[in-house]
Amino acid sequence: xxxxxxxxxxxxxxxxxxxxxxxxxxxxxxxxxxxxxxxxxxxxxxxxxxxxxxxxxxxxxxxxxxxxxxxxxxxxxxxxxxxxxxxxxxxxxxxxxxxxxxxxxxxxxxxxxxxxxxxxxxxxxxxxxxxxxxxxxxxxxxxxxxxxxxxxxxxxxxxxxxxxxxxxxxxxxxxxxxxxxxxxxxxxxxxxxxxxxxxxxxxxxxxxxxxxxxxxxxxxxxxxxxxxxxxxxxxxxxxxxxxxxxxxxxxxxxxxxxxxxxxxxxxxxxxxxxxxxxxxxxxxxxxxxxxxxxxxxxxxxxxxxxxxxxxxxxxxxxxxxxxxxxxxxxxxxxxxxxxxxxxxxxxxxxxxxxxxxxxxxxxxxxxxxxxxxxxxxxxxxxxxxxxxxxxxxxxxxxxxxxxxxxxxxxxxxxxxxxxxxxxxxxxxxxxxxxxxxxxxxxxxxxxxx
Ligand code: NAD
Numbered sequence: 001x002x003x004x005x006x007x008x009x010x011x012x013x014x015x016x017x018x019x020x021x022x023x024x025x026x027x028x029x030x031x032x033x034x035x036x037x038x039x040x041x042x043x044x045x046x047x048x049x050x051x052x053x054x055x056x057x058x059x060x061x062x063x064x065x066x067x068x069x070x071x072x073x074x075x076x077x078x079x080x081x082x083x084x085x086x087x088x089x090x091x092x093x094x095x096x097x098x099x100x101x102x103x104x105x106x107x108x109x110x111x112x113x114x115x116x117x118x119x120x121x122x123x124x125x126x127x128x129x130x131x132x133x134x135x136x137x138x139x140x141x142x143x144x145x146x147x148x149x150x151x152x153x154x155x156x157x158x159x160x161x162x163x164x165x166x167x168x169x170x171x172x173x174x175x176x177x178x179x180x181x182x183x184x185x186x187x188x189x190x191x192x193x194x195x196x197x198x199x200x201x202x203x204x205x206x207x208x209x210x211x212x213x214x215x216x217x218x219x220x221x222x223x224x225x226x227x228x229x230x231x232x233x234x235x236x237x238x239x240x241x242x243x244x245x246x247x248x249x250x251x252x253x254x255x256x257x258x259x260x261x262x263x264x265x266x267x268x269x270x271x272x273x274x275x276x277x278x279x280x281x282x283x284x285x286x287x288x289x290x291x292x293x294x295x296x297x298x299x300x301x302x303x304x305x306x307x308x309x310x311x312x313x314x315x316x317x318x319x320x321x322x323x324x325x326x327x328x329x330x331x332x333x334x335x336x337x338x339x340x341x342x343x344x345x346x347x348x349x350x351x352x353x354x355x356x357x358x359x360x361x362x363x364x365x366x367x368x369x370x371x372x373x374x375x376x377x378x379x380x381x382x383x384x385x386x387x388x389x390x391x392x393x394x395x396x397x398x399x400x401x402x403x404x405x406x407x408x409x410x411x412x413x414x415x416x417x418x419x420x421x422x423x424x425x426x427x428x429x430x431x432x433x434x435x436x437x438x439x440x441x442x443x444x445x446x447x448x449x
Contacts, residue, residue, distance in 0.1 A: 107139025182214025236444025331399025
């Protein structure tokens with residue numbers, strides 16, 4: 001099948017590459033010329049495990065192309081995926097200017113004789129498929145042929161939200177838990193069933209529904225997950241104050257099948273490009289119909305505070321004076337196995353540490369270039385994990401990269417001025433840290449002194 005993917009960021013590049021992998025002919029389009037040039041030259045633009053191999057293979061086989069021309073990309077495509085940004089607008093609602101801008105352009109490009117399916121893969125508020133359809137029809141009506149004279153029957157607008165997780169995006173795309181497709185069109189259903197068939201061979205469902213339900217499903221899923229994490233972060237607060245251990249509580253709770261073991265790990269808040277903006281957008285959508293989504297308002301509030309959960313503890317250790325203190329920081333990405341730093345808790349911690357007059361020496365396996373681009377030389381970046389510790393007073397851990405899980409503790413002790421670790425991801429065993437003689441602060445567990 002001939003496919004166009006509009007927007008070649010995290011979702012667009014993974015979507016395009018994975019559809020090429022199952023034999024489709026894919027053209028990815030992006031307005032960022034530098035990105036398109038780089039991709040066309042065979043250089044991957046994001047770090048995502050397993051992606052580069054598929055990207056190179058499919059490019060070599062001539063199934064995966066990149067362009068800045070929307071016209072070239074959609075000319076022969078039967079299916080057009082929109083993987084465009086939906087950032088928060090002024091009031092927190094999703095800004096649809098990228099989606100509707102492209103829809104407007106598509107109205108002028110679609111030929112009435114060719115049936116095309118336009119698919120919202122971006123996370124968009126309920127009603128967006130209708131807006132995309134209306135925008136295409138309006139812009140087509142204004143255009144001279146090919147767009148002029150377009151009728152509703154010449155195209156379908158479908159909602160197909162994406163559930164991939166950064167860090168395991170290729171696996172999630174190739175073997176999704178489910179595929180959600182919102183459409184009333186039988187013709188579109190049949191085509192998408194064929195397109196997705198190779199991805200659901202193990203029996204995971206393709207769930208068909210109406211467009212609005214599909215749009216809301218994505219927000220509901222992300223908001224629920226953000227709530228689950230936040231709930232555990234509040235339980236962790238209680239544990240610290242009551243002398244309980246959140247690891248025990250987590251295990252005790254999670255073995256109830258109704259609750260489940262996953263997503264119960266407390267930490268220093270959720271970040272990333274999705275949860276923060278999606279929770280906010282759902283709250284705003286609810287506000288617009290005069291519904292006060294109380295739980296999600298509380299989730300946002302708690303999460304803001306949670307990102308700085310370690311700060312008062314770090315300050316207390318230094319008697320409230322961080323001036324000139326050298327802080328080693330492991331982890332910048334908002335989670336492991338990605339170089340994405342959008343809304344990463346580490347950035348909030350750095351900002352506060354710098355405000356307090358501390359110096360930060362950071363290491364991250366993949367995300368340092370992205371942080372350098374926004375923080376410049378306000379902090380030091382160490383090319384190697386242990387270099388960040390040289391002469392540092394304490395170590396702070398903000399991301400649970402695997403390589404931080406079983407570090408060389410003797411080396412840590414020999415490099416740090418003090419045997420002190422503030423761990424926002426609960427990586428280490430308390431008894432072990434006690435035996436090693438560390439001062440060790442984690443989340444929802446007793447402080448080891
Ligand atoms: P991104 O910012 O990584 O990529 C978006 C791309 O679109 C950029 O490369 C940008 O240059 C390009 N673009 C902007 N305007 C364009 C235009 N007019 N024509 C062509 N390209 C244009 O965003 P992302 O993380 O891939 O997210 C895209 C959407 O998918 C968002 O709605 C997001 O909420 C949703 N989503 C993201 C994830 C994730 O993990 N990142 C997961 C599921 C869903």
